[in-house]
Amino acid sequence: MASFSAQTPRQSRVGGDAAMAKPAQRYGQGRFPARRTFAALDLGTNNCRMLIARPDQDGFFVVDAFSRIVRLGEGLGASGRLSDAAMDRGVAALAICAEKLVRRGVDLSRSVATEACRRAANGAEFADRVRRETGIKLDIITAEEEARLDVTGCHKLLEAGDGPALVFDIGGGSTELIVVDTRGDEPQTLDWLSVPWGVVSLAESEARDTADRDDRLSAYARMRGRVSEAFREFAARQNAVHPTFRLLGTSGTVTTLASVYLELPRYDRRQIDGLMVPSEAMRTISTKLSSLSIDERAELACIGYERADLVVAGCAILEAILDIWPAPRVGVADRGIREGILRQLMANDKRR
Numbered sequence: 001m002a003s004f005s006a007q008t009p010r011q012s013r014v015g016g017d018a019a020m021a022k023p024a025q026r027y028g029q030g031r032f033p034a035r036r037t038f039a040a041l042d043l044g045t046n047n048c049r050m051l052i053a054r055p056d057q058d059g060f061f062v063v064d065a066f067s068r069i070v071r072l073g074e075g076l077g078a079s080g081r082l083s084d085a086a087m088d089r090g091v092a093a094l095a096i097c098a099e100k101l102v103r104r105g106v107d108l109s110r111s112v113a114t115e116a117c118r119r120a121a122n123g124a125e126f127a128d129r130v131r132r133e134t135g136i137k138l139d140i141i142t143a144e145e146e147a148r149l150d151v152t153g154c155h156k157l158l159e160a161g162d163g164p165a166l167v168f169d170i171g172g173g174s175t176e177l178i179v180v181d182t183r184g185d186e187p188q189t190l191d192w193l194s195v196p197w198g199v200v201s202l203a204e205s206e207a208r209d210t211a212d213r214d215d216r217l218s219a220y221a222r223m224r225g226r227v228s229e230a231f232r233e234f235a236a237r238q239n240a241v242h243p244t245f246r247l248l249g250t251s252g253t254v255t256t257l258a259s260v261y262l263e264l265p266r267y268d269r270r271q272i273d274g275l276m277v278p279s280e281a282m283r284t285i286s287t288k289l290s291s292l293s294i295d296e297r298a299e300l301a302c303i304g305y306e307r308a309d310l311v312v313a314g315c316a317i318l319e320a321i322l323d324i325w326p327a328p329r330v331g332v333a334d335r336g337i338r339e340g341i342l343r344q345l346m347a348n349d350k351r352r
Contacts, residue, residue, distance in 0.1 A: 036349065037063070039101055039109035040341035041094075043138060045073035045116040045172025045200050046310070047252070048093040051338045052104045055346050064104050068093045069306055073116035073173045073200045082120045090126070091133055098134040108349060110341050113138045114146050115173030115198065143194035146337065147176040150250055153339030155180065155187045157274050159246045159331050164190055166325055169336060170251035170317045171198040172310075177231070177321070179238060179245075191238060195230040199253065202226065202313035209294040209309065216312075220290035223316035228323060235324040247279075247321070248331035252307070253314030257285050258332045259302035267302050273334040279322050282330055286315035 038060070041050040049067045053060040070089040072082060082090075101109060117123035117140045127138040141149075150169045158165050158180075165187075167178045176194045180187035197205075205226065206219045258272050261281050289297055290312050298308035322330075 036107040037105055038342055038345045038349075039104070039106045040338040040345070041097055041109065041111035041136070042337045042341075043070075043072065043090065043094070043111070043113040043117070045076075045114065045174075045198055046071055047172065048072075048090065048097070049338055050097045050100065051342060052100065052106060053342050055350075060342055060346060064100055066093075066097055066100060068096075071172075071200065073119075073198075075204070076116055076120055076173070077201050077204050080120065081122050082116065082126050087126050087129065091130060094130055094134045094136050098136055101136075108345055110345060111136050111138050112141045112146075112149075112337065112341065114141065114337075115143070115171060115196070118143070119173065119196070143174065143176065144192065146174075147178045147192045147194065148189065149337045149340035149344075150176060151178050151180055151187055151189065151340070152343055153336045153341075154248060154250045154333035155182070157331055157333045157335075158182055158187075158248050159276065159329065161246050163245070165246040165248060166321075166327075167248045167250065168321055170249065170253045170314050172200040173198040174201070175227070175317055177234065191234070193231070193234040195227070197227050197230055197317060199310040199313045199317070202316060203310050211293065213291055216293070217291060220312060220316055223313060224320050224323075227317050227320035231320060231324055239324070245325045245327050246331070247325060247327040247329070248333055249318070249321075250333040250336040251314070253311065253318055254282075254330065254332045255334050256302055256307070256311060257282055257315070257318070260285050260289075260300065263301075265301050269334050272332055275332045276329045277332060279326065279328055279330055283319060283322060286319050289315055 037054050039050060039052045046069060047067060048070045051062055052064040053062045070093050072086050072090045074086050075083050123140055127140060130136055130138050151167050164179050165182055167180060169176045174194050174196050175198055178189055179191040181190050202223050206223060210216060255272050258275050258277050259267055261277050262271060294308050297303050297311060298305040303311055
């Protein structure tokens with residue numbers, strides 16, 4: 001997964017980061033002259049991501065983007081605090097974002113932090129440091145707002161159909177499940193759940209990868225069990241009302257597995273965003289990855305050493321979801337919180 005940390009189409013590079021000015025990434029039809037520039041920044045447990053965009057007719061087009069793995073939540077489960085090294089990595093990434101905000105002449109922006117800062121005893125202190133050193137004001141949002149932004153950002157990719165849909169976001173420190181009603185112009189949230197199992201927190205619940213294949217498979221089964229237990233009451237509540245679901249996933253886990261499914265030599269957002277992947281194919285890939293050593297996973301295209309230690313935890317969460325909601329297909333979205341923020345900023349600005 002290291003080869004696609006920016007999770008964007010291949011573009012020219014500026015300062016070593018993915019720049020998306022040529023060609024512009026459109027989220028709408030029919031470009032019109034843009035007067036204002038907006039930015040959305042999402043600091044998660046594992047990644048720091050930012051989009052800078054201008055309005056399009058019924059959406060927006062991206063003029064710049066940034067993504068870096070910072071592992072802000074590394075060791076958080078054991079200590080309850082953000083480590084000095086993790087905070088330094090976060091501030092370094094955010095300093096680059098701050099420079100881009102100025103260079104691109106951003107008129108209006110919002111920056112949010114999620115599970116790592118919510119859980120950490122020193123999360124607010126870290127946000128104060130970020131503001132002092134970079135000028136960026138981080139909003140530490142609730143899990144409920146995180147879920148709402150996810151849906152706002154990706155719901156247009158939901159598979160057509162009757163009945164409710166389930167949108168899920170496998171993050172670094174948490175996983176959100178959101179049941180939505182899609183009968184109106186905008187999806188309405190019927191129920192939601194956030195559990196403190198993401199790819200970082202779940203991976204840290206087990207010992208590092210061992211050389212023994214059976215030990216790796218046993219660890220994988222335990223991770224699936226932890227997540228399934230966390231989902232149990234929510235799943236029982238939903239299945240009593242809605243026996244089937246359409247599924248849409250927005251996370252590095254689903255985009256990575258979709259890339260493996262397509263056998264891409266490198267990540268290509270244009271082929272992934274909006275893809276429908278058979279659930280059984282997702283399971284087959286997950287089972288294979290769980291049996292491989294970390295070095296074997298790192299050799300696979302679209303994974304790499306930077307993410308090889310986390311992808312199996314994401315597979316365990318995804319399989320736990322498919323165990324409970326056995327939909328025939330999984331929709332894949334390479335969009336979420338940042339896109340949700342941009343849509344909100346632009347809609348509010350238009351109303352004003």
